[in-house]
Amino acid sequence: MGHVLELGRRVALQPMDAHCHDITVALYRDLAPGGTPFYAFHSYSCHPDAGLRLDFLAAAACHLGGMVASGARAHAVAWPCGAAHLSATRRLFVEVCKLAGPALPALRPPEADEARSGARYHVEGLGAGRYRLSADAPGDMSVRLRTIAGGFGKLAEMAVDEAAGPAVAFPCGHDHDRLVALLLPRALNARAAMREEESVAGRGVLVAPSAQNQPN
Amino acid sequence: MSQPISPMTSRQRVLAALRREPVDRTPVCNPTSVATVELMDLADAFFPEANRIPEKMANLAETSYTELGFDTIMPVFSIIQESSALGCKIQWEQKDNWPTVKMREPIWRDVEDIRIPPDLLTHPDTACVTEAIRILRRRHGDEVAIIGKTMGPWSLAYHGFGVEPFLLMALDDPGKTMQVLERLKEVTIAYGLAQIEAGADALTLPDHATGDLVSADYYRRFLKELHAEFAARLPVPIILHICGRTVDRMPYIAETGMAAFHFDSKNRPDESMAAVCGHCALVGNINNPETLFARDPEQVEAEVLANLEAGIHLVGPECAIPLQTSIENLRAIPRAVRAWHSAGGGARCHHHDHSHNNG
Ligand SMILES: [Zn+2]
Ligand SMILES: [Zn+2]
Numbered sequence: 001m002g003h004v005l006e007l008g009r010r011v012a013l014q015p016m017d018a019h020c021h022d023i024t025v026a027l028y029r030d031l032a033p034g035g036t037p038f039y040a041f042h043s044y045s046c047h048p049d050a051g052l053r054l055d056f057l058a059a060a061a062c063h064l065g066g067m068v069a070s071g072a073r074a075h076a077v078a079w080p081c082g083a084a085h086l087s088a089t090r091r092l093f094v095e096v097c098k099l100a101g102p103a104l105p106a107l108r109p110p111e112a113d114e115a116r117s118g119a120r121y122h123v124e125g126l127g128a129g130r131y132r133l134s135a136d137a138p139g140d141m142s143v144r145l146r147t148i149a150g151g152f153g154k155l156a157e158m159a160v161d162e163a164a165g166p167a168v169a170f171p172c173g174h175d176h177d178r179l180v181a182l183l184l185p186r187a188l189n190a191r192a193a194m195r196e197e198e199s200v201a202g203r204g205v206l207v208a209p210s211a212q213n214q215p216n
Numbered sequence: 217m218s219q220p221i222s223p224m225t226s227r228q229r230v231l232a233a234l235r236r237e238p239v240d241r242t243p244v245c246n247p248t249s250v251a252t253v254e255l256m257d258l259a260d261a262f263f264p265e266a267n268r269i270p271e272k273m274a275n276l277a278e279t280s281y282t283e284l285g286f287d288t289i290m291p292v293f294s295i296i297q298e299s300s301a302l303g304c305k306i307q308w309e310q311k312d313n314w315p316t317v318k319m320r321e322p323i324w325r326d327v328e329d330i331r332i333p334p335d336l337l338t339h340p341d342t343a344c345v346t347e348a349i350r351i352l353r354r355r356h357g358d359e360v361a362i363i364g365k366t367m368g369p370w371s372l373a374y375h376g377f378g379v380e381p382f383l384l385m386a387l388d389d390p391g392k393t394m395q396v397l398e399r400l401k402e403v404t405i406a407y408g409l410a411q412i413e414a415g416a417d418a419l420t421l422p423d424h425a426t427g428d429l430v431s432a433d434y435y436r437r438f439l440k441e442l443h444a445e446f447a448a449r450l451p452v453p454i455i456l457h458i459c460g461r462t463v464d465r466m467p468y469i470a471e472t473g474m475a476a477f478h479f480d481s482k483n484r485p486d487e488s489m490a491a492v493c494g495h496c497a498l499v500g501n502i503n504n505p506e507t508l509f510a511r512d513p514e515q516v517e518a519e520v521l522a523n524l525e526a527g528i529h530l531v532g533p534e535c536a537i538p539l540q541t542s543i544e545n546l547r548a549i550p551r552a553v554r555a556w557h558s559a560g561g562g563a564r565c566h567h568h569d570h571s572h573n574n575g
Contacts, residue, residue: 004258004283009512010542015253015312022262022311024253044257204253204312204539205505 012093020053038070038078060096066178081174088156108181129170151190226287230361234453234475241557245530247420249293264308270347285550291348292365299375301339322378346414353415364411368423369400422457432464447473466491485526497529509538513548520552
């Protein structure tokens with residue numbers, strides 16, 4: 001049996017990893033000696049495959065999200081800009097936990113199609129952490145684009161500049177191209193993406209028998 | 217003036233606090249589950265097996281003491297062990313969820329349907345608990361308080377009849393309801409005695425006569441006497457657990473002879489202390505869904521302090537914690553208790569307690 005470790009603040013949890021024997025995987029946030037935030041994938045599972053799975057998840061966060069390996073701890077990653085980007089990191093955690101591994105998937109292009117409207121959306125880097133949103137679609141898409149920009153705001157704490165296209169910007173002032181490409185399809189329906197996170201988190205809350213009204 | 221109290225073991229501390237006697241520091245107590253999915257990994261003991269295999273149950277339960285630093289071990293994570301033995305259909309679920317009784321498939325319609333099976337205490341799902349208590353007692357000796365759990369008749373009736381049918385019965389036919397409770401109370405007693413014999417130091421007794429559904433007056437007329445009978449017939453301290461807003465019936469609960477009441481965060485610590493008026497101990501009441509589950513150690517510590525300042529006798533989560541609760545939030549509870557006492561809070565605590573006992 002292992003022991004509880006001081007790992008910092010837990011910021012995300014996958015209670016049952018369907019791709020690795022239902023182990024529980026957590027993401028802990030801590031500070032490196034210089035004060036820079038880093039995140040570490042961790043599992044208390046003693047399953048022999050757990051270590052390989054954490055290797056993969058950390059590698060996938062680097063590959064898909066543009067994070068970099070941090071020497072601070074095993075399975076630790078950080079943003080190259082040194083910022084925390086907490087919401088974006090949580091979202092990235094959800095995305096990488098969906099991957100079966102061990103092969104890393106192809107990178108996402110900076111565009112996404114929307115089946116419902118038939119529109120194709122693009123993000124274009126403007127430098128210094130700013131990205132312009134645009135759409136290939138007939139008609140005026142400005143309202144829709146503002147909604148999507150708001151989705152980036154919710155999912156990754158990005159600032160929204162409605163006048164510029166609209167554009168969204170990371171407060172750190174650094175580019176995160178891979179992260180933006182990863183987030184674009186989720187930003188098309190940010191509410192569903194956030195509901196997905198909440199429904200995983202809501203499992204395992206005991207309900208008193210008198211308050212159970214769902215059929216079971 | 218309070219005498220300095222020499223250092224106590226966790227077990228001594230918990231038992232003294234349940235008797236409302238002086239303690240070296242306020243005990244950290246979990247009358248209900250503190251199992252989490254991370255602790256399951258750490259102990260290599262997972263739901264649902266940890267509810268059904270004694271060794272697994274013991275391995276997961278002891279992490280409250282060995283890893284979290286609580287003063288208690290409480291192996292009865294679920295509320296369905298004896299209902300399974302009574303014949304209720306159980307959905308055992310998986311690692312990240314609680315087993316539940318399939319209350320849409322009730323097993324009783326009338327008083328006469330209630331039969332206590334001869335294997336109530338030897339059924340695998342009840343025997344699992346008694347065996348886990350024996351394992352824990354062997355492993356931990358007299359160092360730590362081991363708390364068992366036996367469900368009250370009101371909760372058992374929900375499981376056997378279904379919530380809505382039983383509540384309708386309770387409204388329409390109080391006489392019949394009493395007969396149901398009278399029959400089912402023998403389950404509560406028998407299972408409680410079996411756990412005491414196995415080595416339990418105290419028992420949690422959940423009886424979900426919850427605020428919104430059962431009034432204080434209803435509690436006084438139908439449950440108070442029954443609860444007093446449990447306190448009299450079960451020869452260890454009993455910790456009554458009722459979720460929800462209960463401050464209106466705490467004065468009645470305090471008169472049952474129950475050693476303690478495990479109270480919900482819907483009741484403020486100070487008003488709850490006033491309501492029980494020194495007649496029983498209080499255990500609680502760190503909020504689960506908002507604080508322990510969703511916030512950070514700083515907010516947990518703030519709630520611990522509110523309990524300590526109010527003179528709450530044993531501090532812990534208000535109810536079974538969500539399985540995804542973080543370990544650092546749980547460890548914040550004993551840390552905050554120790555910090556408060558080393559900052560001199562303990563002296564105030566004893567003073568407060570005495571004023572209640574004498575007043
Ligand atoms: Zn950045
Ligand atoms: Zn409860």
